[in-house]
Structure formats: C-alpha cells, structure tokens
Amino acid sequence: MSLWLSLNFSDICGKAAFMFEIIQVLLIIVAAIIFIFLFWAGIVSFKENEFRASSRFFILSFISPIPYLMISLFSFPYQFELELVLLAITIFLPLIFFLPISRNTAYQQTNPATRIDERDTMFSRNELKSGTEAFEEYYRNNPDKKAADDVFRSKVGLLKPGSSQYNPFQFASANASFETIEALRNKVNGPVNPDQVKVEPERITNYIRQWSKKLGALDCGISGLKDYHLYSVGGRAERRNKPVVNSHKYALAFTVEMDKTMMDSAPSGSIVMESGQQYLESGKIALQVASFIRNLGYEARANIDGNYEVVCPLVARDAGLGEIGRMGLLMTPKLGPRVRISVVTTDLPLLIDQPLYNYSMIDFCGKCKKCADACPSKAISFNEKEEIDGVKRWQINQESCFTLWCQLGTDCGRCISVCPYSHPDNLLHNLVRSGLKNSSLFRAVALRMDDYFYGRKPPSAPLPGWLDIKTKE
Ligand code: SF4
Ligand code: SF4
Structure with a gap:
C-alpha cells in the first residue's frame, strides 16, 4: 500500500x-x-x-x-x-x-431628403466674379453667404503665387493635371451607337468591374441612380443655373488611390499635385467606361472633376464602396478617405451592389475625432452627428476649409493624411482593420494605439526629396 x-x-x-x-x-x-x-x-x-x-x-x-x-x-x-x-x-x-462585439448589424444609412444645389458648393461660389450678373444674383438670393465668401476672396487663392505653400514646380505640376482635366471636361457625353449590342447584366457588370481595375481603379461599385445623388441645379461653367435632369437608371462609382507619401506632406504642394493627378486618373477611367458603354449603344455620362451632375461620395457609398465619415468624405474600408472618386451614370443594364452598412467605421469616427483635432481651420465638428436637411450626419464648415485652401494655395488634406483608416493596405494595418470591424472594445483600444504610435496630431512629413527643388538664383 x-x-x-x-x-x-x-x-x-x-x-x-x-x-x-x-x-x-x-x-x-x-x-x-x-x-x-x-x-x-x-x-x-x-x-x-x-x-x-x-x-x-x-x-x-x-x-x-x-x-x-x-x-x-x-x-x-x-x-x-x-x-x-x-x-x-x-x-x-x-x-x-x-471577437464580434457590438457589430450592430441593424445599422442603416440615412439618405438626404432633398437634392443639393451645386451653386452652394465652394467651387461654384469661387467661380463667381464680382460685378457679373451671376455674382449679384447669387448673393441677392443668399445674403447670408456673402460675408464668409468675402473672406476667402480676400486671400491669395488656390494654386496662386504668394500663397503660403507656393512652389513654382509643384504648383505648375498640379496646374498641368488640372489643365488636362479641363481639356477633357466636355468629353463627358457623346453620340450613342444606334446598333445596340444586347448584353447580359451579370457578364457586362463583371466585364466593366475587371476592366476598370485594369485601367487603374482601386474599386468599382454600382448603385441604382437615386434622386438625391443628383444636384438639383448646376453650378459650374455653362451648367450654371440649369436644372440637372438625368433619367439614367444606374450609377457606377470608381475609386483611385491617392499616394500615401504625397499625402503625408499635406498641406504642402504635394497634396494638390496628388489631388489633381488622381482627379485626372479617376476621370480618365470614367470617360473611357462611358465611351465604351455608348459604343455598345447605351447612354452614358461621365462625371469628372469640374463637370459633375452627381454628388460622388453619396453614389460611392450607395454603390458599396464605403461610408461617409466625420470629415464628409467617402471612407473606404481599405484606404479610408485616401481616394478620389469618379462616376458614370448610364442606362446599360447592370447588377447593383449593396451598400456596405459598415457600422464599425461610423462608430470609430464617433470616437476618433483625429481629423477634427488636426484640422488647421477647425472646420470639422467634434460633436455627434446632427440632423441636417432631414438626415443625421456630420457636416464640415466648408467656408472655413475653403478659406484656408485659398491661403495655402493647396487643398490642405491634413484630415485625409492623419485619418487612421488612411494607413496603407498591408497585413499590419489590415489586422487592425479586421479588429476595428469586429469589436467595439478593440475600436477604443486601437484609437489609443494609433495616438501612441503615430501621434494625436502628427506633424506633416517632409516633402519627398525629389519634390524639394528651388528655382535657380
Ligand atoms: S480621422 Fe477619425 S474621425 Fe476623422 S474621418 Fe478618420 S476615422 Fe473618422
Ligand atoms: S482639408 Fe484641411 S481645412 Fe479642410 S477640413 Fe480637411 S483638414 Fe480641415
């Protein structure tokens, strides 16, 4: 024993x-x-x-x-x-x-009750020249906007010598991109081939999706064209004061990536170079796809920089490419707001994508507020979403933002560069992104981690070396 x-x-x-x-x-x-x-x-x-x-x-x-x-x-x-x-x-x-905690699968996006008047956008207001009938008419109808607009008009202006970020090489490069877009601006529409080719919606949708990626698109999504996607009245160039009429059934949205290194130096000249270039790249994709569709015998209209009938972020959101974040831009799951968007509206029969309904991004935006902290013009709200025109959303102070642009000479872009979702699309950041998607607990921790590793208000990175050239003495 x-x-x-x-x-x-x-x-x-x-x-x-x-x-x-x-x-x-x-x-x-x-x-x-x-x-x-x-x-x-x-x-x-x-x-x-x-x-x-x-x-x-x-x-x-x-x-x-x-x-x-x-x-x-x-x-x-x-x-x-x-x-x-x-x-x-x-x-x-x-x-x-x-682990999936607080995924809120019941989350739904809300839609604007009314259409936006393009004449109220800052680019349209910036086109108004003092002493013209259009100028007088706009401020007669919108006297509340005059004081704020006088402030941005008192600044040097976008891409102008004398602005605080002026650099002749960088501004000349950006202007070259915008001038190229300008040259393409009237190519958004064209004759439709009378010999219509019959298509299968599933196959042609896949074809366009794959082809647009070959052309350089990061992503392509398709939505039914909704009334609130369209501006109510045009506000740029010859479309000014003309009601926007478009009976197409579908809207294709394309995103292209904005280069991280160029964005990191925001608000210096690299940002406006990158904006101009990616407006051009996304615009070229939309123009080619629209032309392709018309060649097949269906109507198609491209929406590119300076010639939009639609509000691109709203179309892209409904086409399943992302959510609209605190800074009022499309936030994509892989690159956050570090994208540019173009759109094609068409009557070519297509398969529609579902919106993402990505509650985690909206929830993270509610907590994060990093863009609001970093915004030099304090244009981004720290508050919860507010009810504006019948829809709960964040709204930036577009007058403050644009006034700063006219001081800098560039389109600033600090909000895009500091956003935690703007990190590159790689394994390290995608691990964090899957945590953000799954768990509200992780979202709170990830925000602290992002502040710790990258800083709450990260300073602008130096310009890429090749951009830092001076004029010859
Ligand atoms: S910086 Fe933060 S609050 Fe701002 S858009 Fe990005 S995630 Fe949202
Ligand atoms: S672009 Fe600059 S000024 Fe405008 S909202 Fe973003 S950070 Fe603010």
Missing part, C-alpha cells in the same frame, strides 16, 4: 514538473512571438516612413518579452500559478479584441 502511494505521488510530481516545463516553454515561445511581431511592425513602419511608430515598435519589441522571460527563467514562490495567469491573459486578450 505504502509502495503504491509513494509510486502514485512520484507520478503526480513527475506530471506537475512536466506541466511546469511545458508552460515555461510556452511562455518563451510567446515572448519570441511578441518580439517577432513587434520587430516586424517596426520594420513595416520604417518602410512606410513612420519613424515615430517604428522606433516605438522597436523599443516595445525588446521590452515586452521581458516579463515572460523573467517569469519563466527565474524561480520564486507561486511561479507556476503566475505563469498560468500570464499565459491565460496572453491568449485570451487578443481573442476578446477580435
């Missing part, structure tokens, strides 16, 4: 010692994984020129494994129990962040 007891006791002791060793090995493996992950994140950040983030990842990669190594390599009372607790926390904490 006593022999059996002693054998059994030594058996239990042997198993406990074995378990103890296993836990110790697991802790060392966890320490190694933490080190490798953080060190890899440091390398990724370094390659992204995010030097604050990379140095913090590198420091953390050396500090974070220390508790695991100390606890597993040194002997002290209750060591085994402590090891178990640490291991359990390490395994379950990430699970909590990635």
